[in-house]
Amino acid sequence: MSQNPFPLSSLEELRSLADRLPGADETAREGAIARQAQLTKPVGSLGILEETACHFAAWQGRINPEIKRAQALVFAGNHGVVAQGISPFPQEVTVQMVANFRTGGAAINQLCRAAGADLEVIEIDGLNPTRDFTVEPAMTPEECLAALNTGAAAVDPEADVLLVGEMGIGNTTIAAALAAGVFGGTGADWVGPGTGLNAEGLIRKAGAVDKGVALHGHLDALGVMAALGGREEAAMAGAVLGARAKGVPVILDGFVCCAAVAPLFGADPRLLDHCLVGHASAEPGHVKLLDKLGKTPMIQIGMRLGEASGAAVALLLVRAALECHNGMATFAEAGVTEA
Numbered sequence: 100m101s102q103n104p105f106p107l108s109s110l111e112e113l114r115s116l117a118d119r120l121p122g123a124d125e126t127a128r129e130g131a132i133a134r135q136a137q138l139t140k141p142v143g144s145l146g147i148l149e150e151t152a153c154h155f156a157a158w159q160g161r162i163n164p165e166i167k168r169a170q171a172l173v174f175a176g177n178h179g180v181v182a183q184g185i186s187p188f189p190q191e192v193t194v195q196m197v198a199n200f201r202t203g204g205a206a207i208n209q210l211c212r213a214a215g216a217d218l219e220v221i222e223i224d225g226l227n228p229t230r231d232f233t234v235e236p237a238m239t240p241e242e243c244l245a246a247l248n249t250g251a252a253a254v255d256p257e258a259d260v261l262l263v264g265e266m267g268i269g270n271t272t273i274a275a276a277l278a279a280g281v282f283g284g285t286g287a288d289w290v291g292p293g294t295g296l297n298a299e300g301l302i303r304k305a306g307a308v309d310k311g312v313a314l315h316g317h318l319d320a321l322g323v324m325a326a327l328g329g330r331e332e333a334a335m336a337g338a339v340l341g342a343r344a345k346g347v348p349v350i351l352d353g354f355v356c357c358a359a360v361a362p363l364f365g366a367d368p369r370l371l372d373h374c375l376v377g378h379a380s381a382e383p384g385h386v387k388l389l390d391k392l393g394k395t396p397m398i399q400i401g402m403r404l405g406e407a408s409g410a411a412v413a414l415l416l417v418r419a420a421l422e423c424h425n426g427m428a429t430f431a432e433a434g435v436t437e438a
């Protein structure tokens with residue numbers, strides 16, 4: 100197993116990082132697949148629960164994966180691009196919701212309790228807003244790197260799974276810009292209503308994304324992360340990489356979370372191999388983005404909140420998958436006749 104490369108000293112290091120990070124344990128994956136074939140059920144009858152158990156086997160490196168400690172990290176940040184009128188909510192909602200997370204009043208607090216995850220909320224750079232990407236780069240490469248390293252450091256090496264989420268008014272615009280910057284397309288291809296923007300606002304939002312991509316879209320995926328991204332998005336990307344370095348499988352959340360890691364995919368698609376996608380958000384860009392990332396969401400139940408909420412609901416299914424995988428009898432053990 101490779102050494103932990105964090106903290107990184109430059110974004111350039113991300114280019115060769117996939118070669119320095121641990122890969123999947125294919126022996127454990129094969130063992131888990133073989134076990135699934137012996138359990139007392141028709142092969143494939145537990146659908147994605149079977150694949151989920153095998154994914155956890157491969158990335159935890161054991162035939163019988165377990166989740167004792169589930170860590171949920173919600174990163175919070177603010178965005179200069181809100182000056183363009185791209186969210187119906189004012190920027191102060193970010194700090195107000197951070198307070199709400201801390202007193203247990205947000206959706207993610209309830210979902211983490213239901214799914215058995217420990218929630219931690221991390222404000223990046225004291226919620227200091229980035230610069231407006233329609234005018235200048237949102238972050239310098241150094242600011243982006245600092246946020247990324249903060250995210251990587253926040254991952255508990257003792258965790259058995261990491262859920263990644265965010266809070267930051269305006270960040271569905273950041274997500275659309277990152278998606279367009281990495282995968283191409285216009286603002287209109289990637290924007291959606293977010294927290295409930297009206298039709299006029301949507302036109303402004305698409306225009307802001309087009310302006311940002313015209314200014315910074317020539318950059319490579321890592322340049323795009325700094326120029327069009329946000330601090331909490333960079334922190335999410337860092338947490339995903341930190342988890343990989345520490346042998347922790349990841350459940351990604353909705354559109355914003357998946358767009359945050361799109362630059363990693365742009366740098367090297369293998370960087371996301373340890374990640375499952377918890378759900379398909381109702382934010383329209385998400386399904387398009389998942390197609391580009393080559394990922395299948397575990398569930399699609401009309402959620403569009405962020406905060407790691409979809410990942411937390413998906414954790415309930417991961418727990419169900421592992422209960423079956425570890426607890427079921429084999430045909431031989433139960434004396435059940437095979438086909």
Ligand SMILES: Cc1cc2ncn([C@H]3O[C@H](COP(=O)(O)O)[C@@H](O)[C@H]3O)c2cc1C
Nearest residue numbers: 186265266267268269270271293294404405
């Ligand atoms: C009360 C409230 C709680 C939230 N929890 C997550 N978000 C979500 O909505 C925001 C992105 O949407 P937009 O780009 O339209 O501003 C992010 O903070 C995201 O986490 C919330 C938004 C609000 C208003």
Ligand SMILES: O=C(O)c1cccnc1
Nearest residue numbers: 353354355380403404405
């Ligand atoms: O899917 C998401 O990540 C999302 C959707 C709407 C608002 N905030 C986040």
